[in-house]
Amino acid sequence: xxxxxxxxxxxxxxxxxxxxxxxxxxxxxxxxxxxxxxxxxxxxxxxxxxxxxxxxxxxxxxxxxxxxxxxxxxxxxxxxxxxxxxxxxxxxxxxxxxxxxxxxxxxxxxxxxxxxxxxxxxxxxxxxxxxxxxxxxxxxxxxxxxxxxxxxxxxxxxxxxxxxxxxxxxxxxxxxxxxxxxxxxxxxxxxxxxxxxxxxxxxxxxxxxxxxxxxxxxxxxxxxxxxxxxxxxxxxxxxxxxxxxxxxxxxxxxxxxxxxxxxxxxxxxxxxxxxxxxxxxxxxxxxxxxxxxxxxxx
Amino acid sequence: xxxxxxxxxxxxxxxxxxxxxxxxxxxxxxxxxxxxxxxxxxxxxxxxxxxxxxxxxxxxxxxxxxxxxxxxxxxxxxxxxxxxxxxxxxxxxxxxxxxxxxxxxxxxxxxxxxxxxxxxxxxxxxxxxxxxxxxxxxxxxxxxxxxxxxxxxxxxxxxxxxxxxxxxxxxxxxxxxxxxxxxxxxxxxxxxxxxxxxxxxxxxxxxxxxxxxxxxxxxxxxxxxxxxxxxxxxxxxxxxxxxxxxxxxxxxxxxxxxxxxxxxxxxxxxxxxxxxxxxxxxxxxxxxxxxxxxxxxxxxxxxxxxxxxxxxxxxxxxxxxxxx
Numbered sequence: 192x193x194x195x196x197x198x199x200x201x202x203x204x205x206x207x208x209x210x211x212x213x214x215x216x217x218x219x220x221x222x223x224x225x226x227x228x229x230x231x232x233x234x235x236x237x238x239x240x241x242x243x244x245x246x247x248x249x250x251x252x253x254x255x256x257x258x259x260x261x262x263x264x265x266x267x268x269x270x271x272x273x274x275x276x277x278x279x280x281x282x283x284x285x286x287x288x289x290x291x292x293x294x295x296x297x298x299x300x301x302x303x304x305x306x307x308x309x310x311x312x313x314x315x316x317x318x319x320x321x322x323x324x325x326x327x328x329x330x331x332x333x334x335x336x337x338x339x340x341x342x343x344x345x346x347x348x349x350x351x352x353x354x355x356x357x358x359x360x361x362x363x364x365x366x367x368x369x370x371x372x373x374x375x376x377x378x379x380x381x382x383x384x385x386x387x388x389x390x391x392x393x394x395x396x397x398x399x400x401x402x403x404x405x406x407x408x409x410x411x412x413x414x415x416x417x418x419x420x421x422x423x424x425x426x427x428x429x430x431x432x433x434x435x436x437x438x439x440x441x442x443x444x445x446x447x448x449x450x451x452x453x454x455x456x457x458x459x460x461x462x463x464x465x466x467x468x469x470x471x472x473x474x475x476x477x478x479x480x481x482x483x484x485x486x487x488x489x
Numbered sequence: 490x491x492x493x494x495x496x497x498x499x500x501x502x503x504x505x506x507x508x509x510x511x512x513x514x515x516x517x518x519x520x521x522x523x524x525x526x527x528x529x530x531x532x533x534x535x536x537x538x539x540x541x542x543x544x545x546x547x548x549x550x551x552x553x554x555x556x557x558x559x560x561x562x563x564x565x566x567x568x569x570x571x572x573x574x575x576x577x578x579x580x581x582x583x584x585x586x587x588x589x590x591x592x593x594x595x596x597x598x599x600x601x602x603x604x605x606x607x608x609x610x611x612x613x614x615x616x617x618x619x620x621x622x623x624x625x626x627x628x629x630x631x632x633x634x635x636x637x638x639x640x641x642x643x644x645x646x647x648x649x650x651x652x653x654x655x656x657x658x659x660x661x662x663x664x665x666x667x668x669x670x671x672x673x674x675x676x677x678x679x680x681x682x683x684x685x686x687x688x689x690x691x692x693x694x695x696x697x698x699x700x701x702x703x704x705x706x707x708x709x710x711x712x713x714x715x716x717x718x719x720x721x722x723x724x725x726x727x728x729x730x731x732x733x734x735x736x737x738x739x740x741x742x743x744x745x746x747x748x749x750x751x752x753x754x755x756x757x758x759x760x761x762x763x764x765x766x767x768x769x770x771x772x773x774x775x776x777x778x779x780x781x782x783x784x785x786x787x788x789x790x791x792x793x794x795x796x797x798x799x800x801x802x803x804x805x806x807x808x809x810x811x812x813x
Contacts, residue, residue: 193565194592202577202588209579209616276574280632282541283569284592285561487502487542 194285199294200301202281207264207302216263217306220256221313227252228317242326243420245318246333250416250424253337254409258344258369261303265348266365268295269479270355273488288484296349296476303341308334332419336464340412343468350475353483374428376407381432391434394444398451402458408471414447415461490553492517492640492671493538497547500533507533509695510547515673520666522686522703523675530695531675532572535644539569552639565594568638570630572645572675578618582608582628585617586635593636602631607657622649630658640671647681659685716747716755718762719770728765732757 207213228245269291272278281291311334319325348365355361380403384392392400405411409427417424423442431437435445443449447459457463493515500508508530515521525531536542538551540560549556551563576585586599603613606627617625626649633641643662647655662672662685676682682689683703691698691706699706723740729747730738734754739746747758755774762769 193561193594198588198592205584206577206579276571277576279541279569279571280574280576280629283539283564283567283571283633284589285565286592287561488536 194290196286196290196293196297199281199286199290200298201294203268203295203298204301207299208305213260213264213302213306216260217309220260220306221310223256224249224252224310224314225317228314228321242318242322242324243329244422245314245322246326246329247416247420247422247424249314250333250413250420251427253340254413254424255373255427257303257307257337257341258373258409260306261299261341261344262348262365262369264303264306265295265299265345266352266361267358268299268349269352269483270358270361271352273356274358278488282488289480292349292353292476292480292483295352296346299349300342300345303345304338307338307341311337329419333416336412336415336419336461339465339468340408343408343471346472347475350477350479353476353479356486372407372409374430376404376410377428377430377432380404391432393434394436394440395450395452396433398456398459401447401451402456405459405463406467406470408464408467411464411467414459415464417446418448418461490517491515491550492519493521493549493551493673495534495538495547495549498534498537498544498549499546500530500537500542501545506695508537511692511697513690513697513700515671517671518666518669519687520662520672520674520685522682522689523673523692524679524682524689525677525692527677529677529692531677531692532644533695534692535569535571535642535673535675538642539564565636566638567640567642568593568633568636570626570633570641570643570646572648574629576617576620576625576628579616581616582613582620582624585628586613586631589632589635593638595636597635597637602634605634605661606631607654623651623654626650627654627657630661634661634665638670640673641665642673642675644675645677646674647676647678655681714749714751714755715774716749716758717773718745718747718759719743719772720745720762721768721770724762724765724767728761729758732761 227248269278272281278291282288286294311330315325315330347368351364351368352361355364380400381391383403384396384400401414405414413424413426423446425442429437437445448455451459458466491514493513495511495513498508498511498513499506511530511534513534523531523534533542537544538549538556540557540563543557552566554563556563580588582603583599586602589595590597590599590602599613600610603610608624608627608631612620612624617628620628626646630643630646633643641662646658646662650658662674666672666685672685674682674686686703688700688702689706690700720743724745729735732754734749734751735747735758736750737746737748739748747755749755749758759769759772
């Protein structure tokens, strides 16, 4: 019998689920979800609301919290063990470095997925009495998308963790990438559009502009949830760089469906988010693994 | 087949040389001491043997397998106690051993390993985060023993251990050696290496200084054991210089210094003085002058610190003075 990445994943899962920090963040996530649901109920937004509206409302909030949980769960995965020296213990057994990275991604992804499932369970239990219905298909799809988003950011964080030699560097990269995706992506997309057209994108814009937008896993998730729930998901952060009258435009007009001429091309369909996610899983992991495999471990 | 075979093994970090052209053969079944001050390149060598680091030049084989290409096979057959490591704070000691046994494909039970390193079952039920340094070191040693390895690589195994723990560790090394396990014992502490090793390599500044048996080293440098006797008056020195194994006798401020080429000469010298009715007020001795060996090889200008000067110091203090 030889050891495999499964042994690393199992050890890692056992270790991480005992982390108090992770439990604190999970509690904060679930608590805030419940809080927003109740606020929505009290303020009357969900009066005539449906399960899908609750889900799309949650989407905005999930876009911030799920990546945050995943990044926190993942960024120390490899570099933490490398700095504490426990990686030397692990690697004194017949694991390859591939086993370590693979096992870490799987172990941490399982933890993140479990956290998200727990959150959705709570939402379901709270939301069903509010709206008096269970939209099983939508609930399952949004839960699946959210887990995919969580796994994507876990892989991104583990990739960073494998590529870096110190906790500080890993943290800097993690925070930097998160801010880039959450806040700055819009500026990049609008900037490129401006370079091509000499003007900012208006309410209607070329489909490729939205494709560029959707290359961001956060935006890809937002679009997919939008499509699944058939309602606009507000972005978590909006710089307002587009030439769009945000004050007047209603949610229906802001949906990508309305902003693209004709039907949605295949790359703006919800299933295409799987491609975006896969790329954001594969590329950081490949870079992280290559650096980790070649490095000298002190 | 040798347990470890390094050929021109070299590791540089930029301009800094960590290890330069190491040629070393460790035979199967021996307890091999790897001695040198901190920063001499001992850990680098171990890192290269385990494929934690890749050599700048040269190569190494472990158990006849290439350290780079066959690292996983090598690591399935050896046990490693690395230096300065943390374990998994949130997991219990027992869980660590279960994992180690599982990973090393061993047949032991955690209880057996706990007993061998002297950890109690109650300790094993607690998360490792609450362990003292000594307990962590014992647990790490137990993890290294899992799977009955053919070769044990121990990097500073005594660090963090109290005298009891050090004794347990030495007994373990001896019993492992008796059962045919090769032990590669890296330390900056002469006393540790001397106590258990058959042969010793001395490393300094990334270069191998010498490889020899401990006796051979002493002989090579002509190290002498010295006897210090407080006597009321200078006795007739001629009495002692005829004793077998006494090389030199000097009297200074009420102290007689007897240099011996053979440790047994000390007792003979004392016997000779007593026979001559010389009153001996006090006796002191430098038991082993291996520090001389070490200092001479690593840095000839270091003042050798004798045991009688170091009485007030703890063991580590003596060597840290040698190494500054």
